[in-house]
Amino acid sequence: MPFDFQMDDLPRVIRAGRYPLADRNFSVSYLNSGTNALHIYDYHGKIRLSGNQYAIAPGTISITPTGTDARYDLEKPGFHYCTHFKFPAKSAKSGKELSLPLCIELGEARSAAESKFMNLVWWIQQAEASPEADHAASLVLQEFLIWLYWINKSRSENFGRKARTAVVSAAMEIDRCLSKEISIPEISRTAGLSQNYLALLFRRQYGITMNRYLIIRRIEYAKHLLECTALPVKEIGTRVGLPDPQHFNKLFRRIAGKSPSQFRNKI
Amino acid sequence: MPFDFQMDDLPRVIRAGRYPLADRNFSVSYLNSGTNALHIYDYHGKIRLSGNQYAIAPGTISITPTGTDARYDLEKPGFHYCTHFKFPAKSAKSGKELSLPLCIELGEARSAAESKFMNLVWWIQQAEASPEADHAASLVLQEFLIWLYWINKSRSENFGRKARTAVVSAAMEIDRCLSKEISIPEISRTAGLSQNYLALLFRRQYGITMNRYLIIRRIEYAKHLLECTALPVKEIGTRVGLPDPQHFNKLFRRIAGKSPSQFRNKI
Known part of the structure; x- marks a missing residue:
């Protein structure tokens, strides 16, 4: 019962x-x-x-x-x-x-x-x-x-405490490094696990890849800056670790469904 | 603002x-x-x-x-x-x-x-x-x-962290010792403060004296045992640190507004 x-x-x-x-x-x-x-x-x-x-x-x-x-x-x-x-x-x-x-x-x-x-x-x-x-x-x-x-x-789901800890610390590390051009292999090294194993654990817990999670968090942070500041879009891209404006625009559109400027102007 | x-x-x-x-x-x-x-x-x-x-x-x-x-x-x-x-x-x-x-x-x-x-x-x-x-x-x-x-x-209210900690640890100590015939001076010693000073801090934070708090917690615990077990009232008194049945009855009435038996029978 x-x-x-x-x-x-x-x-x-x-x-x-x-x-x-x-x-x-x-x-x-x-x-x-x-x-x-x-x-x-x-x-x-x-x-x-x-x-x-x-x-x-x-x-x-x-x-x-x-x-x-x-x-x-x-x-x-x-x-x-x-x-x-x-x-x-x-x-x-x-x-x-x-x-x-x-x-x-x-x-x-x-x-x-x-x-x-x-x-x-x-x-x-x-x-x-x-x-x-x-x-x-x-x-x-x-x-x-x-x-x-x-x-x-x-x-x-057979998901041990150690695995949870590694995944959570990887997610924290992603947050900590949002403004840098960090790559997934670097984060895996920080978590002390092989890249493949961490990737597997991460997908199992979050249902998405680490790379997608990293992008989602970058775009989240970009939305915050677009909403709350008057910083130029290009500068915001740099602050969220996506200094190439075209790349930033493309990723932002993919996640948010509209361009950074449209998001800012609530179009 | x-x-x-x-x-x-x-x-x-x-x-x-x-x-x-x-x-x-x-x-x-x-x-x-x-x-x-x-x-x-x-x-x-x-x-x-x-x-x-x-x-x-x-x-x-x-x-x-x-x-x-x-x-x-x-x-x-x-x-x-x-x-x-x-x-x-x-x-x-x-x-x-x-x-x-x-x-x-x-x-x-x-x-x-x-x-x-x-x-x-x-x-x-x-x-x-x-x-x-x-x-x-x-x-x-x-x-x-x-x-x-x-x-x-x-x-x-000018109530420092150290004072808060002392008061909270005194309250924890009271909880830990509910089943014993502990006295307030003993608890003050555990908190590492003079009895008078702790009493003052406690009253300031809880609005009641330590002694009343101790009684309230004992009666709380007794209510729990009355509600959830078939233990004899006398035995419950002992378990909440009030082994004298008359004293237990008197305190219970004062806090709960009825006798232990009445409380148990929801009279």
């Missing part, structure tokens, strides 16, 4: 914190009748969720949907991060439905998850003092759930 | 990235006719925003509202984080309006800001590959803006 939620529904955070747990032998039953629970564990043990048993270890995350019985058998007492949340009774929008398994091994994504969770706890702790904090906590939790969906999806 | 926004309005992120800038002598004018811009600077220089001049340095953040002219004079070329975003044409809800100055020195909050921003850039980079990414980016940016509001408010 997966946990399904509407991407656009803003969850209300009922509580978030770091709590101790010491249950042995599945002796205590936790039943959230009105809320969903999400835990990140620090300890080893087992959990039974609606009939299924999962092993838990530091870095395991579990979701207990509303009305689901959860029982624990811990090897020894420990702590977990815990949040309880509700979705609005009426789904607001015709948003996309996302689906998560009830148990996910975070693996190397654990520290990122914990830092997102700490941010959630931080906002909840401010809630006594500032009325904006509850809303911010909702936003943080919603992003966290979408991120979990993304992590899990990438995982099931 | 401040930057005003509705807390509930979800911004649409048009672009986010890390871009180079090299403008000298206020020679280039940046005018965002349709979007708001937000920058975090890595370099030293000056910015003119709608008639006002601000000094910028690594860790300065600036906001250029729609229709505002921005000009730069950099000491030498550098990078900035940049995002452009729009709010919905029609404000959706009767949300609270928050106000930010156009220029904020992040100070020691800089690394937190950059890590939030990197998260934003990361989502925007995924946008080619996953349709959820745009929505997640909107959530991250909205939380970022509320966080900036909070940072700026705390700053203007």
Whole structure:
């Protein structure tokens, strides 16, 4: 049984914190009748969720949907991060439905998850003092759930953390070098992977080639300069790493569907 | 002129990235006719925003509202984080309006800001590959803006980073020790501040005393156990650090307005 939620529904955070747990032998039953629970564990043990048993270890995350019985058998007492949340009774929008398994091994994504969770706890702790904090906590939790969906999806696509890191750092490097005439081989060297392998990983994650991504980002940056400055088109080409005006024009047309001047004049 | 926004309005992120800038002598004018811009600077220089001049340095953040002219004079070329975003044409809800100055020195909050921003850039980079990414980016940016509001408010209340850190770590320590009979003096020792000074800072930030906060968190945790488990009330008292049943009952009534059993039976 997966946990399904509407991407656009803003969850209300009922509580978030770091709590101790010491249950042995599945002796205590936790039943959230009105809320969903999400835990990140620090300890080893087992959990039974609606009939299924999962092993838990530091870095395991579990979701207990509303009305689901959860029982624990811990090897020894420990702590977990815990949040309880509700979705609005009426789904607001015709948003996309996302689906998560009830148990996910975070693996190397654990520290990122914990830092997102700490941010959630931080906002909840401010809630006594500032009325904006509850809303911010909702936003943080919603992003966290979408991120979990993304992590899990990438995982099931057999896409390891190391590969993700390499692809993200290649994308960052592309951004960093937008104004230069950088080439893809140079970026591959920075990422420390063979050009072919990085190209494959990149295509798999972004659905486009690195070269196309580089062009899209250059044209994005050019659009920004066209919109926001009075710089001559030629100068803008140079600033986005495409100093040859003809080449710049051609690429811009291909991506944006019109020439730089037409884009600027909103034709 | 401040930057005003509705807390509930979800911004649409048009672009986010890390871009180079090299403008000298206020020679280039940046005018965002349709979007708001937000920058975090890595370099030293000056910015003119709608008639006002601000000094910028690594860790300065600036906001250029729609229709505002921005000009730069950099000491030498550098990078900035940049995002452009729009709010919905029609404000959706009767949300609270928050106000930010156009220029904020992040100070020691800089690394937190950059890590939030990197998260934003990361989502925007995924946008080619996953349709959820745009929505997640909107959530991250909205939380970022509320966080900036909070940072700026705390700053203007003359509430330093060190004090904030001490108060937050005291609140974390309270959470960590909920199940023990911990006392406030012990927590003060953990925070490394004198009890009186910490108490003052805590009250200033949370609007309540540390002791009341500790009780509220204990009762929160007790509510969770009452709702989600069949543990006896006495056992729950022990688990939330209030092993004396009478004392537990009294405190629970004071905070929750009814007894633990009434709360459990939803009377």
